[in-house]
Amino acid sequence: MMKGVSVGVGLLGLLLACVTTAPTNKDRDWDIYSFHINSTVTSRYATTIITSRVANWNDQSQEIEFHVKIPKNAFISKFKMTIEGQTYDGVVKQKEEAQQQYTQAVSRGQSAGIVSSVGRTLEEFKTSVTVAALSKVTFELTYEEMLKRRLGKYELLIHARPMQPVADFKIDVYFNERPGINFLEITGGLSTKALANAITKTHAFSEAWVHFYPSKEQQSQCDSCGEQGLNGDLVIAYDVHRNTSKGDLQESEGYFVHHFAPSDLPRIPKNVVFIIDRSGSMHGRKMEQTREALLKILGDLAEDDHFGLITFDSSVSTWRKELLPANQENLEAAKSFARHIRDRGATDINAAVLEGTAMLNRHPQEGSVSLLILLTDGDPTTGETNLEKIHKNVKEAIGKKFPLYCLGFGMDVNFDFLEKMALENSGVGRRIYTDSDAALQLQGFYEEVATPLLTDVQMIYLGGANLTQTNFNQYYNGSEIVVAGQITDNNIEMFTAEVIAISKSNRVMYSDTLPMEEPIEARSNSHIQRLWAYLTVKQLLDKEVQLSGKAKEKVKKEALDLCLKYGFVTPLTSMVVTKPQGEDSQVAHKPKEGEKPTRSSQVLSGSRVQFTAPQTGVHRAPTIPAPDHYHHPGMLSTMLASAGLSPKQGLRGNAKEWAMERTVIPARHGLMFQTYHDVGHGIQQSHPDFVLGSESYDPPQTRSIKTTMRTTTTTVSPLLRFLLPAEGQALPLCYDIPASLSLRLLMDPNNELSMNGQLGQSASAGYQKIVIHYKSDQHIEFDTTGITFNDGQNATYFYWSLEINHETDNVSLFLRDREMDVTIASTRVIIMFYKRNGIKFLWPVLRQRTTGDNITGIMARPPVAYEEVQGTTMKLKIQDKEVDVSRDSAVDLSARSAPTVACWLLPLQSALQGELADFTVTQL
Numbered sequence: 001m002m003k004g005v006s007v008g009v010g011l012l013g014l015l016l017a018c019v020t021t022a023p024t025n026k027d028r029d030w031d032i033y034s035f036h037i038n039s040t041v042t043s044r045y046a047t048t049i050i051t052s053r054v055a056n057w058n059d060q061s062q063e064i065e066f067h068v069k070i071p072k073n074a075f076i077s078k079f080k081m082t083i084e085g086q087t088y089d090g091v092v093k094q095k096e097e098a099q100q101q102y103t104q105a106v107s108r109g110q111s112a113g114i115v116s117s118v119g120r121t122l123e124e125f126k127t128s129v130t131v132a133a134l135s136k137v138t139f140e141l142t143y144e145e146m147l148k149r150r151l152g153k154y155e156l157l158i159h160a161r162p163m164q165p166v167a168d169f170k171i172d173v174y175f176n177e178r179p180g181i182n183f184l185e186i187t188g189g190l191s192t193k194a195l196a197n198a199i200t201k202t203h204a205f206s207e208a209w210v211h212f213y214p215s216k217e218q219q220s221q222c223d224s225c226g227e228q229g230l231n232g233d234l235v236i237a238y239d240v241h242r243n244t245s246k247g248d249l250q251e252s253e254g255y256f257v258h259h260f261a262p263s264d265l266p267r268i269p270k271n272v273v274f275i276i277d278r279s280g281s282m283h284g285r286k287m288e289q290t291r292e293a294l295l296k297i298l299g300d301l302a303e304d305d306h307f308g309l310i311t312f313d314s315s316v317s318t319w320r321k322e323l324l325p326a327n328q329e330n331l332e333a334a335k336s337f338a339r340h341i342r343d344r345g346a347t348d349i350n351a352a353v354l355e356g357t358a359m360l361n362r363h364p365q366e367g368s369v370s371l372l373i374l375l376t377d378g379d380p381t382t383g384e385t386n387l388e389k390i391h392k393n394v395k396e397a398i399g400k401k402f403p404l405y406c407l408g409f410g411m412d413v414n415f416d417f418l419e420k421m422a423l424e425n426s427g428v429g430r431r432i433y434t435d436s437d438a439a440l441q442l443q444g445f446y447e448e449v450a451t452p453l454l455t456d457v458q459m460i461y462l463g464g465a466n467l468t469q470t471n472f473n474q475y476y477n478g479s480e481i482v483v484a485g486q487i488t489d490n491n492i493e494m495f496t497a498e499v500i501a502i503s504k505s506n507r508v509m510y511s512d513t514l515p516m517e518e519p520i521e522a523r524s525n526s527h528i529q530r531l532w533a534y535l536t537v538k539q540l541l542d543k544e545v546q547l548s549g550k551a552k553e554k555v556k557k558e559a560l561d562l563c564l565k566y567g568f569v570t571p572l573t574s575m576v577v578t579k580p581q582g583e584d585s586q587v588a589h590k591p592k593e594g595e596k597p598t599r600s601s602q603v604l605s606g607s608r609v610q611f612t613a614p615q616t617g618v619h620r621a622p623t624i625p626a627p628d629h630y631h632h633p634g635m636l637s638t639m640l641a642s643a644g645l646s647p648k649q650g651l652r653g654n655a656k657e658w659a660m661e662r663t664v665i666p667a668r669h670g671l672m673f674q675t676y677h678d679v680g681h682g683i684q685q686s687h688p689d690f691v692l693g694s695e696s697y698d699p700p701q702t703r704s705i706k707t708t709m710r711t712t713t714t715t716v717s718p719l720l721r722f723l724l725p726a727e728g729q730a731l732p733l734c735y736d737i738p739a740s741l742s743l744r745l746l747m748d749p750n751n752e753l754s755m756n757g758q759l760g761q762s763a764s765a766g767y768q769k770i771v772i773h774y775k776s777d778q779h780i781e782f783d784t785t786g787i788t789f790n791d792g793q794n795a796t797y798f799y800w801s802l803e804i805n806h807e808t809d810n811v812s813l814f815l816r817d818r819e820m821d822v823t824i825a826s827t828r829v830i831i832m833f834y835k836r837n838g839i840k841f842l843w844p845v846l847r848q849r850t851t852g853d854n855i856t857g858i859m860a861r862p863p864v865a866y867e868e869v870q871g872t873t874m875k876l877k878i879q880d881k882e883v884d885v886s887r888d889s890a891v892d893l894s895a896r897s898a899p900t901v902a903c904w905l906l907p908l909q910s911a912l913q914g915e916l917a918d919f920t921v922t923q924l
Helices: 095-107 193-198 285-300 328-339 349-362 387-398 415-423 438-449 527-546 549-566 633-642 911-919
Strands: 006-014 030-042 045-056 062-071 075-083 086-089 091-094 122-131 135-146 154-160 168-176 181-187 199-203 207-212 232-240 248-252 255-260 270-277 306-312 316-318 369-376 404-409 429-432 452-462 471-476 481-487 496-502 507-513 573-577 586-589 609-612 661-667 671-677 714-716 719-724 733-738 742-748 753-759 767-774 778-783 787-791 794-798 804-807 811-816 819-824 827-836 839-848 866-868 875-878 881-884 886-891 900-905
Touching: 030 154, 045 062, 045 527, 062 135, 075 122, 075 573, 091 095, 091 549, 095 573, 095 586, 122 135, 135 527, 154 168, 168 232, 181 199, 181 207, 193 199, 207 232, 248 527, 255 452, 255 527, 270 285, 270 349, 285 328, 285 438, 306 328, 306 349, 316 349, 349 369, 349 387, 369 438, 387 415, 404 415, 404 438, 415 429, 415 527, 429 438, 438 471, 452 481, 481 527, 527 549, 549 573, 719 900, 742 827, 753 839, 767 819, 778 811, 787 811, 794 804
Parallel strands: 006 062, 030 168, 270 306, 270 369, 369 404, 404 429, 733 900
Antiparallel strands: 006 154, 030 045, 045 135, 062 122, 075 086, 075 135, 091 573, 154 232, 168 207, 181 232, 199 207, 248 255, 255 481, 306 316, 452 471, 452 496, 496 507, 573 586, 609 714, 661 671, 671 719, 719 733, 742 753, 753 767, 767 778, 767 839, 778 787, 787 794, 804 811, 811 819, 819 827, 827 839, 866 875, 875 881, 886 900
C-alpha cells in the first residue's frame, strides 16, 4: 500500500456509531481490531464513549482517519488519541480563539480542517493522524446528551456500520434510573433472528444492561450485512415508573434535577389553527405530503377540540372565519378543503400568522388551550418582508397568550427566522425533511402537542439557585418538564420543590422534598451537575437567539463560561485537536442546523496572487482592465471579491513584474490548471487579463504585481483552467476561473436531475466535493475519502478502493479503478478520483446525456465554433465577435494518461467567460 493511504474510522449515533474503513480482504495491511461503544444513562442523561483501536501492519506509515457522527443535540466533551503510549488530548477553546489558530495554520499552507455538517439527526466530527509502520492508534471520543421524552418514551438509537467485520466489536449500554424502569424494548434492523443470540438484555428494577456482541461471522451473515460487516440499527426505547404525580426529584453534590411528567390528569380541549403555505415553492411532493398529513391530523382531533385552517401565498385565505368544533360534519368539510389546496404565488408569512392569531383571539374557548402551527418552506417574499418587523408584529399580536410552533419544510427554508419566531412565542422550531416520510414527520410533531394536560406551569424551588427554566406555557401528555439547579449552601433539609399549574377544571399543586438518604453511588456521581450545565447551556443558547445588544452579549458570556468549564463543544466553542509533533492541529466546530457540509482543503504556499506596493525596476507592465471592460458584472464581482476589492474600487492601473516559474496542474473536463508559484518573494498566479500568456514572453526572475491605488497586501483566489471543446477545429478553447467556487455542472429539470461541484481552495485541489441529486430522495455525494449514496432513508458508503456494482430501480453505480460510473435515466457520468503531487481531488466526465433545450450547466455546454482571423494567429472569431487569445496548454483528464493538449486561452472579458457567472451556485 502506498504511503499516505487514508483509512477511515467512523461512527453514527444518538449513540449512532459507524466505522468508515476500507473493505475486508486478504491484502489489507491495516485493521480495526477493536471497536467499543459504551454508554451510561443515569437520570436520563447519557454519556457515551466510543473507542476505536486501529493497527497499521504496513512497513510504511499510513494516515488513519477517525470519522464520528453524533446526535445533533449532543455536546462533544472529550477527545483523545493515544499513539505509542503517548496521549494527545483535544482542548476546548472559545470559537474565535480556535478559529484564529485554524486560520494561521491555513495561511502557512497546512491542512487544518475538520468536516462538520448537520443532517437530519446527526452531525460529524472528523480527524486523522499519521501512524508509523507496525504501530497502533487508539481514538476515544466522549459526548453527552440529555434524552428527551417524546410520546411516552426515551430512545437511544445505535447505528452500526463498521465497513469491515471487527474481531472485538462490542456495544454496551447501562441504564440506572432510580424511579425504576417501566419497560425496555430493543428493535431495529440489527434486532433480527440472525443476530438474536448476540443481543442480551438484563432488567432489574432500577437498572438495565444491553449488550450487543456479534461474532465476526455474524457480522457478515445478518439480513443487511455482507463482506463489509454490520449495517443497521439498534433502537433502545424505555420509560421509567411514575408512581407519583409530583415527579422524580434527585440530588447529588449540591445539584438537583426534577423530572416532572404527570399522566393521571384529564386532557384539556384545544383550539388549534393550522397555517399552511401554498406558495409556488410548495409544488409537487411537498404539497402532496402536506395534504396527506393534514388529512390524518384532522382525523385525530377530539370532538371537544376547535380548529381553523388558513392557507396563504401572496394572499391569505381562511377556510372559515371562525373556529369550529371538530365534529364529524365539520371535519369532513375541512378534509374536502384540504384535498383541494393547490400551490401558487408568493409567500406572505406576516399576514398569515397575524390572521391566525386574530382568529384565536376572536374566539376564546373557556377551559381550553390555544396553539398556532405554521408550516412553510420559504422566506417571506411579499407583504411585510423585513424579518425583524415580522418578529415584532407576531410577538405583539400573540402577547404570550399561546405558543406558536414553526415547521420549516426542506433545506431552503430560513430556519433561523422560523426558530426565533417560535422561541419568542413559547414554541419550538422544527425542520421537516423532504424525504419519503415527510408526512409522518408532520403527524409525529402534531402527536407531541395533541394532548395538553396542564397550562401555566410554575416550578418553584425554595432553597434553590441558578435554576434552569421554571415557567412553561403548557405541558403535553407523553412529554416531560425538566428543571435543574444548585442547592443553596447544599442545605438539603431546607430544600422544597413545588409545582403550581392549571388543569382542565381546577388549579393543582404538587410539593416534594429531597430524600435524606441516597444510595452512595448516586451521591458521589457528578452526572446531575453535568446535566444542569448541559441544560443551562442549551437554554442560554435559545435565549441568545431572541436577544440583542448588551443583553445578548451577557447571555452569550454566561453560556461560554459554562462551555469552557465543562468542556462542551457548542456553537460558541470549538475543540482544537492536538497531534504529534510535526503534524497540524485541527479544529472541530459545532455546526448550525441546516448548515451544509464544509471541508477545508490544503492550501499550497505560494499559489496565490498578491498586490504589493509600487517598486522600482519595472519591466513589461500589462494594463489591468477597468470594471467596464468586463463582459459580465456578476463574474467581475466574484473576481473582485476574491481579491478583497469592491467593484467600485476597480482594478485600473499598471501591473508590475511576474515570477513565472510555471506549473501545469489538472483542471476540468479534460482540462488543466496553470499556476505560477512563488520563486522568491513576489506573487504568482496566472491570469489571462493580468499577464502576457504568450510562450515567447521571457520574464525576469523576480517580479510582482502592483497597483497605484492599493498599497496593502491582498490575496486573490488561485485560478483553475477549464477546457471547452471546439467544433471542427484541432485546438480547443480554455479559460480560467477562481478556486473555491461551487459550480452547477449539470441541470436536467425534465428528469429532476442535477449535479454540482465544489472546487478546492488551491489551484491544485481540483473538485473536493461533487453532489448528484435525483428526484427528491436520492443523492450521491463524492469527496476524496469516499462515496455516500442516500436512497430515501437508506445510506450506503463506499471507499474509492472498492470494486462495486450497485443498482436500484433508477440508479446504477459501478466503481472500479477509482472511477465511479453513474447512470441515472439516460445520463451517464464518470467521477474520477485523482492523486497527483500528493493532492487528492475529483474529476467529472460526461459520457452521455439526454437531449433537451433546457439542460444547463458547465458540462452541458456544446462545442464552440470559431475561426482564426486571417492575418494574425492571436485572434479568433467567436459568435461574430473578434476575441484576443493566446496559445497555451492544458491537461486532458478525461483519460488516465492525462495528455497535455494545446489550447486557445480566452481573456476574462470574452462573452464565453462572462457566462460562467450563470453557472455558480450557493450550495451543493
